[in-house]
Amino acid sequence: EYTQSRLLTPLGMGRSNQSVGEMLTDPDHATAYERRSGVVVPVPARPVTALAPAGAINSSADDMTRWLLAQLGGRVPRASGHPDGPPVMSPATVARQHTPHTLIPEDPTFPASTRHAYGLGWLIGRYREHRVAEHGGGIDGFQTECMLLPDDGIGVIVLTNTSSSAMAPVVAYRVLDELLGLEPLDWFGDFKPRFDAAMGGMREARSVRRVVAGAARPRPLAAYTGDYEHPGYGVLSITTDGETLRPRLGTLDLSMAHRHYETFDLEWHELGDQSHIFPLMFLSDADGDITGLTVPFEPSVDPLRFDRLPDAPARDPEVLRRLTGTYAMGPVEIEVALRGDRVLTVAAPGTPSLELEPGHGLRFGVKGQPAITVEFELDDTGAVSRLVAQPLGIFLPKPLT
Incomplete structure (x- = not known):
């Protein structure tokens, strides 16, 4: 309500909303697509109401230009088209958003475009010696790139209806080069080989992951069924479906296949060209009863433990x-x-x-x-x-x- 009343409505962003259901009622809404195993396919829009407003705003190119103007400190045209609408943020508030608040490691991969800090909702750095504030956003089938050069009065927004691409920053950088009057850099030539290498590397790594030959499953499938709970992730339920185990965690599209011993491949079939596979390992006590399981959902911490709920x-x-x-x-x-x-x-x-x-x-x-x-x-x-x-x-x- 705050975002709607204090930002979207005053800025005249009439087609922007914070609900997938509301977006789908717009006769001109975009369809989400992803590349799955090299084939581009439509995917359903994922409701992310719990992330609203920060991660759940659906918008359009026209509406987003109004947001860019507000972030650049200019007066935004009223919804009726008249110029010089009232500012929704003071110049000091805008400047504070673009001021470094948290230092981050600077990635030297692309010297022409670096980031060294995080402001308030913006990554802060330099683009070809110009101060840049940048942030992207993505969800199943959509990816957005928003870049500002605050000292130059330049803003670029790239909206794409696929999350299986690195196109958004490539397009944004090319627009910045043109508006700055600089010789365009070959961002496509930089990004495409890296993107292809990453996709190919994942396929190759998956084909050679370690599997112990002859390490059969030590107990019947029914022994693994039950509800497993983590205090942050909630309940992971496992049932049988014929000769396979069927996992369920929220709205995720998951499947399971035995790898070796009591380790299974938990496969997430969404968000990306290739599915994500997590090694799920069942834990047991001295009596041989399964007491929980671990899954490395977060790569920067130890595998997360889900404790088995009582039968x-x-x-x-x-x-x-x-x-x-x-x-x-x-x-x-x-x-x-x-x-x-x-x-x-x-x-x-x-x-x-x-x-x-x-x-x-x-x-x-x-x-x-x-x-x-x-x-x-x-x-x-x-x-x-x-x-x-x-x-x-x-x-x-x-x-x-």
Whole structure:
């Protein structure tokens, strides 16, 4: 609402919005495309409402010229076409956005165009000895490049409807060269070989990734199914689909294939010419039960761990209620009780109760006692036949008197 009322509307950016649904109702909206394995195909627009407003603005060339003028400190024409509309930002505010706030490593790859700092929403650097403020944006099937030369009063916006290309900066640099009256540099000749090498390198690396021959999957597919949770990424659910595992994480288009041992290739089929493959590795405890998995979604940190959530029966209040009662091992008795609807406790007479933490099947850990597990075994009728407390002993249900 703030962005709409304080920026888009005053600038006359009437076709700009922050909703994919609203964009699709425009009869002249762009269709998103990507290159998949060398073939250009249409892809659905991805709703990114949670990123609004910063990463979810849909706009047009005409609207973006108004944004460029505002960033260059000039008065923007009113929506009606009259010149000298009111400024939406003071000159000091504009200058502050283009002022370095955070230093970044300077990449020497292209000496004619370098970046050494980040301002407020703008990368700051030099282009052929002219001060430049630049930023791009991209999502499935779209990529934008916005460049300003604040001291020269020049702004360029390049909008493309593919994210499988390096065209946007090449076009922007050529426009800057023309407007500055400089001999154009061969940016296409610089970018194209690097782009092709990167695409080819990914294909070659994938073809030779290490696979241990004969390292068969050590357990049936059903053993891997369940819900795995990470505090930041949410729940990664894994189910079976015939003879394969089917992963689900948010709206991502994912698949899984066994590589070796308990490592699977988690393949993300979106955003780029080639799918992204992450090695997903299942983790297990001393009893052989799967307790979690790791996936290196973020290349700059250790693989992210998703902990396995308790199986459904261990979270079912009705199932838990049937597990309560007195259990005996000779003269030693323990009492299993239900606290609320979903928490089992265990206690020996005269001792404080300990909370049981659900795990795989009807096996529970003992809170505060990580070396102890409690597993309920059922008979054919669904009644508890015995309680196995490792490493303490086997307890049998005590009949009601």
